[in-house]
Amino acid sequence: MNDKQRLWLLLVAVLIIALFLLLEPILTPFLVAGLLAYLGDPFADRLEARGMGRTVAVTLVFSALILLLITAVVLTIPLIGRQLDLLAHAIPQWLEQLQLTLIPWLQKTLELPQGSLPIAEFKTAISNNWVTAGSMLGQLWGKIAGSSLAMIAGLANLVLIPVVTFYLLRDWDTLMSHIRDLLPRSIEPTVVKLTNECDEIIGAFIRGQLLVMLALGILYSVGLGFVGLDLALILGLIAGLASIVPYMGFFVGIAAASVAAWFQFHELMPLIGVALVFAVGQLLEGMVLTPLLVGDRIGLHPVAVIFAIMAGGQLAGFSGILLALPAAAIIMVLLRHAHRSYKDSAVYTAKD
Template identity: 60%
Template structure:
């Protein structure tokens, strides 16, 4: 019986990995989140370890610092976000009222349409009358989504697993990487380690650098919208900053949402110009300072590749796929670069003198 060629073994292995990820997707989320957090915290632990601190104490220091910072940010921002969400509901109601009282009459007048026989007030009254039943429907849907109390307990248990798994992965990260390296076949170990280092450079630049860019943009957008006087500055600034993980999406989301909020809150066009100036300044700051300084030019992931990877990962594997999308995109990019280099050095690509007939056909 003939053995399978090496490329087929690689294809079979990748297929099995994809199948395992698909089957274990419901329980993989806490472990993947923990792996991402451990990967991002490992350089900090390595720096403390290089200064003479033991690995365990270095991990405890990093873990405690990051956890304390996260809790403090949550305690400060959560009440403000709840207040902003309540204000958002009020603004939506004001927008609905403006559409009914001003927007639709002007539109009917401009288009020379007949008067509306059933105004939007009737729709709002119908919603108000059936609010209790609508609440019952929402409660029913929530029960269906949550499944049962056991499902809720399982979800809480998964969230509890994240810090525990993060701590142990962070403590044994270098040991795990060395164990994986020792398992590699000796014939491909050097090339595989080289590819892994290139992937690490791209992932490190994106994961750590882009996170800092997102946070910086969230602060810039929030402060700028606050200076403009927008009531929803915190909520919209954070949303635009987080959306910046996809190139240009933060600006599109921010200008659309903040412009709409400013239109209903203020009278006149100057606040809209202020909103545009805030996001224009943020875009210039990102392209000219933040991205070159924090991310650099090592990432090499084209914006279209980033968008496609995130959408494809979400479509194929859901939230787990979104977490794995960019790492896989980085690995694929590095592999394509190496395949391109191998192709350029292969005899198939090599310059072979053409015959006279082939030169005539080429001309």
């Protein structure tokens, strides 16, 4: 590439980023639809390879995606709502138990004066905040429900996601082919090679890691349910979501579940049960789920995953979070390419 071509590519990249930041408030449904289409395209390609028409294959995959989403919402939302109510009532009780047991022990062990740990004030503040939060949510919902424009916009987004998903999924291969045809011929082979590397990493991570998170969330929820925890579903889902970063789901889940089990039972056996559930989950993740569903070619370091998600949320809100991991994977591939180019360059191989 000459300097003029590099300048044009830089200007195009800057323009795309500027448009993304300007249009970010309306991009969420399109990004969600793009993610769903990206996840569903390999399945549609497999059905198409077996002789099925593209539209029929896309219709089957699209119907399966919609059915899965509806089933997940119908099954989990009521249960999560009930467990959030349980959590709202449990937190003040937990704080009261801390005040009666842990606080005296800490004061005695650390030789702290009476009243130096104001747990009663913490309890009152948290209880008031729960009430205030509920009141604020009620007021917010009232305003949303009372605003026809807000309701219309929300419904439009909900309707827009499946519509855009269907059309993107149907025309995915055509869109990719058009984009490839627009590339300058001098850089087309390199861009295609890098794009294939990015697709391999992004596909492995997103498709595989989502399945791993889902499997662990179900495993943890069911296991904690057998232990008898009232908050099994919420704790299992939190641990499953945290599993987007290796080992984070295990540590976050076992810590939260152990605290909940202790306050609920005040016995050792439930704690052992919690430890067994997460030990089994960690073994399955390391020995079965991750090798089978994700593979070993991702190369995204856990710290890079955490930083990418936080940076995406800071820069572009929810849309940035959706794009964080794909962007991190693309940057990683480009850095690998730059590293190889540097190792082959005269700057690195030159001798004094």
